[in-house]
Amino acid sequence: MKFPIGLRLNAKVNNITKLGLFVTLPHHHHGLIxxxxxxxxxxxxxxxxxxxxxxxxxxxxxxxxxxxxxLSQVNNPDLIDPTNEFKDSKDFTPLAKLVENSTKKIADLKNSIELSDQ
Structure with a gap:
């Protein structure tokens, strides 16, 4: 298995030392936090x-x-996960699109309520 920079994965802690957390990754690879x-x-x-x-x-x-x-950089958007199917998206992330669509629906609903009140 290749481990490119930006890849997010689950790791199991196998040792704790002064240097940090030594972890086991998939396919019996090891790393250090x-x-x-x-x-x-x-x-x-x-x-x-x-x-x-x-x-x-x-x-x-x-x-x-x-x-x-x-651990602290898991949500860093500058570290692009090469396995993420949306990594090449120029527009929005799926969550951002969901929020944008929900916001539009709420605004439309609010406008229709205001019109019906008048």
């Missing part, structure tokens, strides 16, 4: 996790097969 990903909250964050916990992470670096992951 470096302690700096947690900022100055690493000491309290490391107590939050246990071996066996599943976390959602994003690949932020793949240097010669050594994978660096991040």
């Amino acid at each position: 470096f302690y700096k990903d947690f900022g100055d909250k690493w000491e309290s964050a490391r107590n939050k996790y246990s071996i066996g916990d599943e976390v959602r992470a994003v690949i932020i670096n793949n240097h010669q097969g050594k994978l660096s992951l991040s």
Whole structure:
């Protein structure tokens, strides 16, 4: 399995050290969520996790097969997930389209209510 930058995946914590969270990825690959990903909250964050916990992470670096992951950047729109079928969409993300359509429907409903009140 290839692990391109931006790929979001589930990882299982298999070790917690001063360096960060070592995780197991699909197909028995391994990666590290470096302690700096947690900022100055690493000491309290490391107590939050246990071996066996599943976390959602994003690949932020793949240097010669050594994978660096991040929890804090999972929602970073600049890290485009190459497996996302909407990655090439120039318009809106599916959620944004849903919100836009709902907003239009609410505005139309409001206008029709105002017209019926007059």
